[in-house]
Amino acid sequence: MTLVSMAYRTVDDIHPFRPDQAGDLEFLLFRQDGVISRRQALRYMSDKAIRHRLASGRWRVAHLAVYVTHNGPVTEHQRRWIAALAVGRGRAAPLAGLSALAGGGLRGFPTRPIHVLVGAHRRDTDPPPGVLVHRTRRIPLEDRHPAGDPPCTMPARSMLDAAQWARTDEDAVAIVAACFQQRLVGLVDVEPALARMPRLHRRQVIVAAASDAAGGAESIFEVDFARLCRRAGLPEPSRQVARTDRHGRRRYRDVYFDQWGVHVEIDGAQHMDVKAWYADMRQHNEIAIAGERLLRFPGWALRHRPDEVVADMRAALVAAGWQPDRGD
Known part of the structure; x- marks a missing residue:
């Protein structure tokens, strides 16, 4: 008896296939969407049976010792x-x-x-x-x-x-x-x-x-933004300012520098939503149509990229006419 045939016999002795196990195998394949490992398959069949399924094309190798039990797309x-x-x-x-x-x-x-x-x-x-x-x-x-x-x-x-x-x-x-x-x-x-x-x-x-x-991030962000402006020597902004758009609807801006027409939006988790994102775009278009400036920052940037936020704000205010050396 060769070593190979001895190996087959040993596997069969340890995991003898019985007809009543067929239901267990079917359930396993159903649960794993037709994917099975060699280790799992040997609980239900011999190595020879596995090789026959592979040779006949009923199964195919997906990776080392892992098989897909069909020949369609994965x-x-x-x-x-x-x-x-x-x-x-x-x-x-x-x-x-x-x-x-x-x-x-x-x-x-x-x-x-x-x-x-x-x-x-x-x-x-x-x-x-x-x-x-x-x-x-x-x-x-x-x-x-x-x-x-x-x-x-x-x-x-x-x-x-x-x-x-x-x-x-x-x-x-x-x-x-x-x-x-x-x-x-x-x-x-x-x-x-x-x-x-x-x-x-x-x-x-x-x-x-x-x-x-x-929850509650937006109001926290607005407070953080006001503190950041004070530390950087920027003008004090207004918060949650109501504006009327060209259609007569009232809109609220997170932060607004009234004198220079600079709007700031601070984005929290709600801006991951596609509908909210498109609604924001429409509001931003209204600001552009009115000839004013809009900057947007993610809320986390106020805490983890404050220098970048300040640099952008300073550039926007200067472009709008603010003169830092003369104050407000």
Whole structure:
């Protein structure tokens, strides 16, 4: 008996296929959208049976020891299963960050690469193309989604990871704002998740963004803006000034420098919404038609990019006729 045939016999002895297991296999394939790992398949069939399915074209290799049990196009959902099973070495590793959020319904962000989370001790030198493997010291039970499909982290943990892995602070703030605006998370979920991640990268930016997105950000931003103007020696602006547009409708501006016709809008989480965004555009067109100036800043920039905000404000006021050396 050859070593190969001995291996087949050993696998069959450990995992003998029984007709009553067919229903379990069908359920597994249904749950995993037609994707299965070699490790899982050997619970229900022999290595020879797996090879026959591959040779006949009924199954095909998606990645090392991961198979797709059909010969049609691979869907995005199946790609997530392939990533989870490949990185987990036969057992599904949890999706994380934007990939977990996409599975939960987050809109407006790219679905590639696929982010997978593993323990810090694990090494994966050959993940599937388009898959990023992240390592963590621990994934508490509270951060594991009980019904993830594929397995994934909870929305609050997913948002925090996505924000700390984002390319820039601006991208991180956009992710946090979108998660709140699209009702995927609330402060009641985020605060305990933050407590479980003491080493969170970009923590100050993320905490401020979550606090702002949770509600009441606009009035806070306006106070911050007024303080910033005073510190920089800029004129004192008016806040929440009512204006009448060309159609006779009353509009409110966040900040308005009356004497120089300079408007300022401070954007919070509500500006992630497409309808609100278009309504803002219409209002901004009204300002341009009236021949006045408009500047827009995201709320987080007041706290994390104050020098840039001041520089833009100073340039706009000077262009409108303000003379800094003479004061107001």
